[in-house]
Amino acid sequence: MEIEPLHPIQVKRFREMSFVEKMTISQGLLRMARSARREAFRRARPGLDEDAYDRLVAREFAGART
Secondary structure, eight states, rough: OOOOOOOOHHHHHHHHHHHHHHHHHHHHHHHHHHHHHHHHHHHHHTOOOOOHHHHHHHHHHHHOOO
């Protein structure tokens, strides 16, 4: 998968963001990723309870590497 380069306006805006703004965005992205993964587990393994899905997601994210 190839990532498109950022537009100069995007780069400028990211550089202008405060630490709090960047953290807020990163936390939102993490919530979105965890939610998407939870839904994928629900489709792949129907019938589990919500705690089981939360544990699967937590285990997967704990072992994630960048």
